[in-house]
Amino acid sequence: MKIGIANDLVLAAEALRRSINTHTKHEVLWVARDGAEAVARCENACPDLILMDLFMPRLNGIEATRQIMARTPCAIVVATARVEDHISQVFAAMGAGALDAVDVPPLAGAASSKGVAMLLAKIQTIEKLLGATRSPKSAKTIRAVLPPTGARAPDQPGKLVVIGASAGGPAALTAILAGLPATFPAAIVVVQHVDQQFAAGLAEWLASRARLPVRVVAEGDRVEPGRVFLAGRNQHLVMSSGTRLSYSLQPHQSAYCPSVDVFFHSVARHWPGMTAGILLTGMGRDGAEGLKALREAGHHTIAQNRLSSTVYGMPKAAVELQAAREILALDKIAPRLISILSQTHGHRTH
Numbered sequence: 001m002k003i004g005i006a007n008d009l010v011l012a013a014e015a016l017r018r019s020i021n022t023h024t025k026h027e028v029l030w031v032a033r034d035g036a037e038a039v040a041r042c043e044n045a046c047p048d049l050i051l052m053d054l055f056m057p058r059l060n061g062i063e064a065t066r067q068i069m070a071r072t073p074c075a076i077v078v079a080t081a082r083v084e085d086h087i088s089q090v091f092a093a094m095g096a097g098a099l100d101a102v103d104v105p106p107l108a109g110a111a112s113s114k115g116v117a118m119l120l121a122k123i124q125t126i127e128k129l130l131g132a133t134r135s136p137k138s139a140k141t142i143r144a145v146l147p148p149t150g151a152r153a154p155d156q157p158g159k160l161v162v163i164g165a166s167a168g169g170p171a172a173l174t175a176i177l178a179g180l181p182a183t184f185p186a187a188i189v190v191v192q193h194v195d196q197q198f199a200a201g202l203a204e205w206l207a208s209r210a211r212l213p214v215r216v217v218a219e220g221d222r223v224e225p226g227r228v229f230l231a232g233r234n235q236h237l238v239m240s241s242g243t244r245l246s247y248s249l250q251p252h253q254s255a256y257c258p259s260v261d262v263f264f265h266s267v268a269r270h271w272p273g274m275t276a277g278i279l280l281t282g283m284g285r286d287g288a289e290g291l292k293a294l295r296e297a298g299h300h301t302i303a304q305n306r307l308s309s310t311v312y313g314m315p316k317a318a319v320e321l322q323a324a325r326e327i328l329a330l331d332k333i334a335p336r337l338i339s340i341l342s343q344t345h346g347h348r349t350h
Contacts, residue, residue: 004047006038035064051079069097095171159186164260166282168310177210179334187223199232238266264290282314292323
């Protein structure tokens with residue numbers, strides 16, 4: 001892949017350049033010393049991926065990410081010193097369109113090789129995602145590895161909202177959750193493309209902006225109305241049977257783990273009650289096939305519209321597949337959910 005580096009620290013930029021050069025498939029296209037320069041360089045030579053620092057003069061990494069995604073969209077990973085010390089800024093960058101975050105590896109020392117390996121693993125994940133954008137996965141492959149249909153839920157099951165998001169997702173999720181009342185009658189399960197090291201922080205970040213409690217899914221959790229559950233491992237989240245959530249390593253070939261497609265397909269297979277499926281902003285196609293499966297199972301499906309999406313990839317794929325019953329601007333989704341879920345009976349909508 002052709003990779004751009006945006007970092008004002010000479011040693012950090014050199015550490016990233018050396019790390020990339022250890023892999024013969026990748027090439028450093030340019031190095032920008034601040035966010036404004038990165039935005040300008042993308043206008044002339046847009047890379048496949050940018051490693052973006054958070055703290056730079058003239059234009060910080062969050063605003064640079066926002067401008068690049070608006071003008072010349074490409075994959076962006078936050079690469080900064082000690083990511084765990086800047087979680088709020090990382091989620092803000094993800095809300096602006098960044099896909100992931102990673103520590104800048106040290107130039108030398110015992111931690112150097114480990115840091116390089118982590119960086120290259122992130123780059124490989126992005127490469128898989130970009131490949132999946134061009135070559136959509138087969139829904140049959142996903143269905144083949146889902147757990148078999150187990151015991152069904154009671155005759156009067158609860159109501160469920162399932163949401164998938166990627167680049168730009170944290171900001172979009174905040175907008176939706178902030179618009180829902182504390183008395184919201186459905187359980188909400190979210191699959192956001194995020195590394196498990198950030199899942200707990202993202203749950204706390206979302207909870208601070210929502211009226212509903214938000215927590216990371218634990219193995220075997222039963223979904224409960226009025227709560228938000230966030231996929232929290234580098235494994236696929238699945239509705240294993242009835243109302244319980246589990247994690248699975250299958251399928252291995254998915255570009256992202258957790259995969260929105262895998263989760264949506266499992267809900268279509270196992271959840272007998274009323275469901276609203278939502279596919280938000282994101283790069284690639286993950287979730288489009290799963291949203292179609294939900295619609296075909298009689299559930300209500302929504303895709304975020306182009307204008308309000310940070311990256312109109314995943315919702316666009318859903319629209320092209322006619323997977324969405326409705327295409328809505330972000331600020332219309334929460335009111336629509338309240339309307340849909342206010343129905344007194346948990347029937348599927350055909």
